[in-house]
Amino acid sequence: MPLRTVLLMVLGLGFLYLLFTVGAPFLLALIVVIFLEPLTKIFMTRLKMNRLAASTVTSTLFTVVLLGLMGLIGIKIFAELTSFWSNLPSYLKSANNYIQDALEKASSSYNGQGVDNELPIKLESLTNNLTDWLSGLATSISKPLVGFAAGIPSFFVVLIVFFVAVYLFSLSLPTMMASFLSIFAEESRSQVAQVMENLRKSIFGFLRAQFVLSLMTYVISFVGLLVIGTGYPLAIALLIVVVDILPILGTGSVLVPWAAYMMLTGDTYTGIGLILLFLVITVVRRIVEPKVLGDAVGIGALPALISLYVGFELVGLVGVFLGPVVVIVYMAARKVGLINLKIKL
Numbered sequence: 001m002p003l004r005t006v007l008l009m010v011l012g013l014g015f016l017y018l019l020f021t022v023g024a025p026f027l028l029a030l031i032v033v034i035f036l037e038p039l040t041k042i043f044m045t046r047l048k049m050n051r052l053a054a055s056t057v058t059s060t061l062f063t064v065v066l067l068g069l070m071g072l073i074g075i076k077i078f079a080e081l082t083s084f085w086s087n088l089p090s091y092l093k094s095a096n097n098y099i100q101d102a103l104e105k106a107s108s109s110y111n112g113q114g115v116d117n118e119l120p121i122k123l124e125s126l127t128n129n130l131t132d133w134l135s136g137l138a139t140s141i142s143k144p145l146v147g148f149a150a151g152i153p154s155f156f157v158v159l160i161v162f163f164v165a166v167y168l169f170s171l172s173l174p175t176m177m178a179s180f181l182s183i184f185a186e187e188s189r190s191q192v193a194q195v196m197e198n199l200r201k202s203i204f205g206f207l208r209a210q211f212v213l214s215l216m217t218y219v220i221s222f223v224g225l226l227v228i229g230t231g232y233p234l235a236i237a238l239l240i241v242v243v244d245i246l247p248i249l250g251t252g253s254v255l256v257p258w259a260a261y262m263m264l265t266g267d268t269y270t271g272i273g274l275i276l277l278f279l280v281i282t283v284v285r286r287i288v289e290p291k292v293l294g295d296a297v298g299i300g301a302l303p304a305l306i307s308l309y310v311g312f313e314l315v316g317l318v319g320v321f322l323g324p325v326v327v328i329v330y331m332a333a334r335k336v337g338l339i340n341l342k343i344k345l
Helices: 003-020 024-046 051-110 119-150 152-182 186-228 233-245 252-264 268-297 301-315 317-336
Strands: none
Touching: 024 051, 024 152, 024 186, 051 152, 051 233, 152 186, 186 233, 186 268, 186 317, 233 252, 233 268, 252 268, 301 317
16 A cells, blocks of 8 residues: 555544544534535525525524524523532432341340340441442432533533534535545545545434434333333433443443442332343344444444454544544545555465
């Protein structure tokens, strides 16, 4: 492979990494604009609008719809989380009281029987350890909430940048595309355009696959929580979906500690139900994910799974999205002849 090609690939990978990290708001804005482009063209052709008017209308419609959905969902989720957080001290107190009562009963049952003279001391130490663990659990739960509250100003800054980028990209999308193609040789522009088209289809397929998987996880979680009879199913199901997207955590970070707490407090039915829900979500997602993702982005289930894992191991969470994109670009470039790698022995 020529040195120039290798250098371009390295620069391309570096650009993609930056695009998926610091440039994430602009990448999302560009994806949204490409998605809205057919609607913009409809306004331009059927309503005889110019580019400025059509792009402004489509961007405004998108902004209003997105803000409306965020407001409606946010109000409901905030109400459920506020209610849950206000009741959390009573939950922890009940768990602590239950543990202390159980240990006191165990201590009294062995009192005077000569089984173990040090048993009361051991039970008291165990009680103190469990109390400290519950206090630590409350602290660990509060830290993410405090961190989330602290990140709200930054989130609004990113949101404003995102909406402004949507307007600007929508207005200048044809110019941006022409400028991008102009850096390639004349004979390669059609091939690059074909790669970009394949990448566009694959990215939308990837996002659609992630949406389908998240929706499936949400439905299973919501139905499972309703069957089990826990409170706040709407908010907790959404929390499970958000955590499930993160490979480091997974659904077990929510359901397993919750199930352990319910069993400690004597609610064995709910604890077992949460464990079964965790197993169902994990098994279904791991079986369906490679197939859904592979069909959506146009690569096989095995390359999709390998790209997800290798990308995550190399660059972390960003690699979960960057890995499949690299595979998609490579396969599209080989398909149109931009990369012609053949090993001679």
